Amino acid sequence: MTFSFKSHSWIGILGLLTIACTGCGGGANASATSAPDAEPGVPYKKFSNAVHAVMMADRTVYASKVVTRLKKQDAPVEPSEYWEEEEHTIPLPAQMFRMGSELVFENPEAGFTYALKSKWPLNEQNKPKSELEVTALDFLAENPTENFYGEEELGGQKYFVAAYSDKAVAEACWSCHNDHPNRGDDYPEFAKDDVMGGVIVRVPID
Amino acid sequence: MSGVQKAWLALVGINLLIGGVIAYSAFASSASTKTMFLPGDTSHGHYQIELRCDVCHTEGSGLREDACLNCHADELKLAKDTHPASKFNDPSNAELLSVLDAQSCITCHREHLPEQTLEMGLTMPADYCYHCHQETLETRPSHANFAFDSCATAGCHNYHDNRALYENFLVKHAGEPDFLDQMIVLGLEVDSSDATSSPLTIDDADAPADWELNEELLADWSETAHAAAGVNCSGCHQTQPGESSDAVTAWSDMVSMQSCEVCHSKQVETFVQGHHGMRLAQDLSPMTPAMARLPMHVDAAHRELTCNACHPGHRFDTQTASVDACVGCHNDDHSRSYLGSGHHVAWQSEMRGEADAGSGVSCATCHMPRLEDSDGEVWVQHNQNDNLRPNEKMLRDVCMNCHGPGFSIDALADEQLIQKCFDAPPTIHIDSVDLAKARFDEQQRKREARRKKK
Numbered sequence: 143m144t145f146s147f148k149s150h151s152w153i154g155i156l157g158l159l160t161i162a163c164t165g166c167g168g169g170a171n172a173s174a175t176s177a178p179d180a181e182p183g184v185p186y187k188k189f190s191n192a193v194h195a196v197m198m199a200d201r202t203v204y205a206s207k208v209v210t211r212l213k214k215q216d217a218p219v220e221p222s223e224y225w226e227e228e229e230h231t232i233p234l235p236a237q238m239f240r241m242g243s244e245l246v247f248e249n250p251e252a253g254f255t256y257a258l259k260s261k262w263p264l265n266e267q268n269k270p271k272s273e274l275e276v277t278a279l280d281f282l283a284e285n286p287t288e289n290f291y292g293e294e295e296l297g298g299q300k301y302f303v304a305a306y307s308d309k310a311v312a313e314a315c316w317s318c319h320n321d322h323p324n325r326g327d328d329y330p331e332f333a334k335d336d337v338m339g340g341v342i343v344r345v346p347i348d
Numbered sequence: 349m350s351g352v353q354k355a356w357l358a359l360v361g362i363n364l365l366i367g368g369v370i371a372y373s374a375f376a377s378s379a380s381t382k383t384m385f386l387p388g389d390t391s392h393g394h395y396q397i398e399l400r401c402d403v404c405h406t407e408g409s410g411l412r413e414d415a416c417l418n419c420h421a422d423e424l425k426l427a428k429d430t431h432p433a434s435k436f437n438d439p440s441n442a443e444l445l446s447v448l449d450a451q452s453c454i455t456c457h458r459e460h461l462p463e464q465t466l467e468m469g470l471t472m473p474a475d476y477c478y479h480c481h482q483e484t485l486e487t488r489p490s491h492a493n494f495a496f497d498s499c500a501t502a503g504c505h506n507y508h509d510n511r512a513l514y515e516n517f518l519v520k521h522a523g524e525p526d527f528l529d530q531m532i533v534l535g536l537e538v539d540s541s542d543a544t545s546s547p548l549t550i551d552d553a554d555a556p557a558d559w560e561l562n563e564e565l566l567a568d569w570s571e572t573a574h575a576a577a578g579v580n581c582s583g584c585h586q587t588q589p590g591e592s593s594d595a596v597t598a599w600s601d602m603v604s605m606q607s608c609e610v611c612h613s614k615q616v617e618t619f620v621q622g623h624h625g626m627r628l629a630q631d632l633s634p635m636t637p638a639m640a641r642l643p644m645h646v647d648a649a650h651r652e653l654t655c656n657a658c659h660p661g662h663r664f665d666t667q668t669a670s671v672d673a674c675v676g677c678h679n680d681d682h683s684r685s686y687l688g689s690g691h692h693v694a695w696q697s698e699m700r701g702e703a704d705a706g707s708g709v710s711c712a713t714c715h716m717p718r719l720e721d722s723d724g725e726v727w728v729q730h731n732q733n734d735n736l737r738p739n740e741k742m743l744r745d746v747c748m749n750c751h752g753p754g755f756s757i758d759a760l761a762d763e764q765l766i767q768k769c770f771d772a773p774p775t776i777h778i779d780s781v782d783l784a785k786a787r788f789d790e791q792q793r794k795r796e797a798r799r800k801k802k
Contacts, residue, residue, distance in 0.1 A: 224516055226428065247437035257438050266483055271440035297442030321798075323791035326487075344439050 187291055190304035190343040193254060197239070197341065205235040205312060253345070258308060260339030264324040272296060275342060278305035282340045293347065300347040308339040388460035391469045392641055396623065400630045404459070416453040423621065423734065427509035427741070448479045468738060474500070490783050502740055502761030503778035512743035512753070518784040524752030531750035532706040534718040534726050548575045555581040556599050568662040608655045615730045622731035624653045637677045648677040667699060670710035685769035686711060717745045754781040
């Protein structure tokens with residue numbers, strides 16, 4: 143009985159210690175893992191505007207500081223749609239932009255995607271696909287100075303969508319597009335500052 | 349021991365035996381009994397390594413995410429893949445991807461389904477282009493009568509590699525004749541200018557003193573590019589490839605692939621990507637003709653495919669490797685027909701010194717072409733399957749060295765002509781070049797009209 147009593151006592155003490163330790167541990171853990179207040183998130187709209195600003199800055203620098211400079215210097219290099227095939231050529235600004243977007247598509251850490259689309263694409267694969275893209279590009283064509291924001295669900299995932307007008311800023315852009323062999327019979331004759339398409343940024347909504 | 353005890357003992361013994369066989373099959377890398385676990389025969393591309401289940405599968409029999417690209421990523425990069433997964437990651441493609449998940453290799457290339465597997469390892473219905481390219485019927489009136497299961501046939505379009513099959517390329521080469529004025533392949537100059545050592549002679553050979561002198565071997569070596577570039581016996585026969593000859597402490601009569609790789613890395617790298625060397629890439633025994641699904645000469649059945657199989661002895665003879673080594677094993681109609689073809693006649697003329705260097709056409713000319721890197725270096729692609737997946741890949745690097753694109757496309761699309769190894773002009777015609785040219789001319793007419801209007 144004594145043994146039995148002692149045994150029970152030890153079990154009881156061990157039990158209390160366990161509860162106490164668990165309690166302390168739990169508290170300590172809770173204290174250790176309770177991070178300070180979560181960092182305030184960047185609103186989707188602000189984030190989209192920010193990444194779009196970077197994209198346009200890079201694109202402008204490429205077009206004005208690289209391509210235009212080469213042309214001005216009569217450098218033996220010129221932008222060409224078939225730059226991978228032809229000697230002494232470099233990618234068109236729009237191709238550089240698309241290659242960048244494909245790298246972002248490949249990057250699961252990026253947290254967003256973007257694409258350049260148009261109601262009048264020279265490459266059929268760049269036409270708007272979702273209903274919201276059609277709405278966005280129509281809106282931008284009618285409201286060149288405004289941005290378009292919305293939400294849509296694609297493949298079971300909700301997205302915040304921002305669309306920014308893509309305008310004809312350099313003569314080389316619209317003259318090449320207007321004269322491109324892939325243009326259809328009803329292709330608009332673009333001129334300076336016309337909306338030629340839109341940059342569409344998507345951020346998945348958690 | 350009672351009868352019941354004996355029965356129990358026997359039962360336990362049988363179970364242990366069965367368990368042992370299963371355990372061995374599951375874990376031994378070369379166990380032939382593993383075939384019991386194959387859910388179906390693998391394709392002609394993978395059967396050589398099908399018993400290395402772990403190359404493609406996780407321990408739980410799932411599919412390894414990196415399985416396909418581990419072996420094929422470089423090839424797709426070289427082919428400038430026109431349908432990489434990144435092109436489909438735009439969320440606006442979600443609806444299309446729910447029908448055809450073009451982001452995943454196994455959507456089209458599933459394994460162990462021989463009854464469903466079409467040419468090129470395709471396990472999809474052949475009209476897969478339909479799901480994304482329906483507008484083609486409207487934008488290309490010339491295509492209105494084409495069926496979607498005919499898009500990816502010889503000479504029109506390919507899914508991954510369209511380097512020679514896009515309109516601009518076809519139009520640019522449209523006017524070229526069937527037989528070009530100059531029919532020469534890239535030259536393969538052996539450049540020993542980078543060699544760090546001086547040319548060697550027989551007297552310089554550094555084989556061990558106790559090595560039994562073989563004057564024929566030494567004479568052969570002394571006449572090769574190896575000796576000219578200062579590669580001594582120890583350069584290949586040491587057990588630690590890549591070490592300087594001063595560090596040689598162990599001699600090996602056998603020359604390992606790793607020794608060759610020290611100087612010929614691109615060749616070895618591509619060799620293990622093709623059917624000849626792919627088993628070596630997975631640490632399996634070398635491929636032998638006995639394992640092949642293609643018809644092979646019986647007397648060659650047990651030859652092991654390493655570098656030495658085609659570059660034997662101490663001559664490393666590229667002429668032997670270009671024809672004799674191939675037809676010494678391969679015994680199918682295409683290989684046998686080569687020996688009676690005009691291509692072989694041209695090869696013999698070149699070998700006799702009666703024709704220009706590079707004017708002959710050996711097996712290697714087409715299946716192991718000489719490629720030029722961006723830095724101008726010419727090297728030999730040793731993955732003999734590279735330009736057969738699909739065979740239109742041969743257009744750019746091989747056929748168009750000597751022939752116009754129209755003639756080449758027709759020839760590559762003519763199955764019977766392929767069997768006869770191109771012993772006559774093609775008898776069928778593919779419209780690709782004509783369609784591209786007609787569209788280009790139409791576009792030019794419209795462009796001129798627009799310019800006049802302005």
